[in-house]
Amino acid sequence: MDSRRADRIATTVFWAVGLITLGILLFIILEIFGRGLITALSPSFFAGKPEAREAGGGIWPMIASSVYLAVLTMLISLPIAVGAAIYLAEFSREGRLNRFIRFCLDSLSTLPSIVFGIFGMTIFVIKFRWSYCLLAGACTLALLTLPILLRSTEESLRQVPLTYREASMSLGASRWTTVRKVVMPTAMPGIISGTILPVGRIMGEAAAIIYTTGLFVRTIPKSPFDPAAPLAGYIWYAQTEAMVPDYRRIVNGGAAMLLILVFLINFAARRLAKYYSKRKSLGG
Amino acid sequence: MSDNVDSYKMRVENLSMYYENFKALEDISLDFHREHITALIGPSGCGKSTLIRCLNRMNDIIEGSRVEGGITLDGVNIYDPGYDVISLRRRVGMVFQRPNPFPKSIYENVAYGPRLAGIKDREKLDSIVEESLKKAALWDEVKKNLRESGQRLSGGQQQRLCIARVIAVQPEVILFDEPCSAIDPISTQKIEDLMAELKKNYTIVIVTHNMQQAARVSDYTAFMLVQEQGEAGRIVEFGDTDTIFTKPSDKRTENYITGRFG
Secondary structure: OOHHHHHHHHHHHHHHHHHHHHHHHHHHHHHHHOOOOOOOOOOOHHHOOOOOOOOOOOHHHHHHHHHHHHHHHHHHHHHHHHHHHHHHHHHHHOOHHHHHHHHHHHHHOOOHHHHHHHHHHHHHHHHHHOOOOOOHHHHHHHHHHHHHHHHHHHHHHOOOOOOHHHHHHHHHOOHHHHHHHHHHHHHHHHHOOHHHHHHHHHHHHHHHHHOOOOOOOOOOOOOOOOOOOOHHHHHHHHHHHOOOOHHHHHHHHHHHHHHHHHHHHHHHHHHHHHHHHHHHHHOO | OOOHHHHHEEEEEEEEEEOOEEEEEEEEEEEOOOOOOOEEEEOOOOOOHHHHOOOOOHHHHHHOEEEEEEEEEOEEEEOOOOOOOOHHHHHHHOOOOOOOOHHHHHHHHHHHHHHOOOOOOEEOOOOOOOOHHHHHHHHHHHHHHOEEHHHHHOHHHHHHHHHHHHHOOOOOOEEEEEEOOOOOOHEEEEEEEHHHHHHOOEEEEEEOHHHHHHHHOOEEEEEEOOOOOOOOOOEEEEEEEHHHHHHHHHHEEEHOOOOOOO
8 A cells, every 4th residue: 555545545534534523513513402402591490599399490509609619729729739640740740759749649530439438528517517518529539539630730840841940040030039030921821721630520520529518508608617419419410319200301401501601711821821922912 | 351359240150050950051161241232142051041040040940950159249158048039130131032021001012010019100211211211212102102001012112112111120230131032133233233222331241142233232151062862061161252252262163153053
């Protein structure tokens, strides 16, 4: 077989595989939107309060719970992840401690989320006597997202060219000053884009929050110690436990809403990352 | 060549340098004259960049690097335990092989060093930035767009920006590590002219691949060589540039500068 033909076949195969991926994604999106978009976009649904027994309940407190949960989780997880990533990428020397930390992170990232859920319940809900609340869920999810967030942050830091660090240090900056003034600002867009995946994970997580935040609330949580009902958990609850007659509508509409939320967050994070890199090239 | 010790800004004394167990430099002794240009030449891998990076202790960044022997700056050994590396790097500035401006504005690139030194006063910073860019022969080209990114400049302009960034710290010695290897001939010319101007006030060390460049710009030249593959780099010959290029005393120097190897 001549190489030109091989090339053409390879191109076709890769093109087809790419198309299949796109097809699967489109199918899922269309399927979910097809079932739930009309419900999701009706104000009485997304802005309304849920009902315990009657039909016609909304999901507003659930949307708020999800958003609060994501924000609170990031507030806990991001500083730890960034700090640890700075240590691993900028200060640590390859050695036993370093390898041990990486081993722990890898183990952490392969744990099933239900294990995190049970752990979170045992520690935060029961031992700390927080009961079911936003903070218990956020702490649990912070543990769950830490490895992903740390990896992506570390990757962003490592992508900052060594020559920037050299330049900074050759001008009399210490390692820490170099990290603060040159490495971090340069890595910022990457760090922000790196939060997209974990935030998506938080939004979609049900197993880890079932036993930590709660599953049903009628009002928006007002403090981190209030019970909450993130959307993904509520969808699971509506499908399996709820006593409302129109649970199918809630599940379909909730799924569509969840997808919209994730898209919005994705979009916002990209805009933010772009804004940062633009400001950087303008010389902030 | 004056033998007055005071005419030496920096002296390298019996320096050997290791990366882990690999010996990169062996028994280097070399003097750098005040307000003169010294060139380090030699084939790739002869240790000339390693040597120049010992002069501001940039090799400290690399894990497992260590030195034996010493280097003095105005008579004080910079490898003494407790020697302040930060102040050393302020006094001994460095321009790198590839232009490496920060992803910041032209202004912020130049103001970086002075800001590190704690200068916050806007007017003072403005005047340092202007002064440094003028000394680096870049002011006229960039004075209208100081707020633009330093990375939008051409390669040659970026390198002059890096020179301005070094000048802004007011060093005493400037190290150039193959400063022209990544830029075009016209920019190279500008940078060579600039070096001739700078040596009035600074002690300059330049590593270069380009023998013509060494001959054009330097007052003193050291020729370095790795004798056998895997051995450490050594100085073969060191003297004033005219002598090295017209009547070298070592056969290997002659072979190198006449282009028989390297």
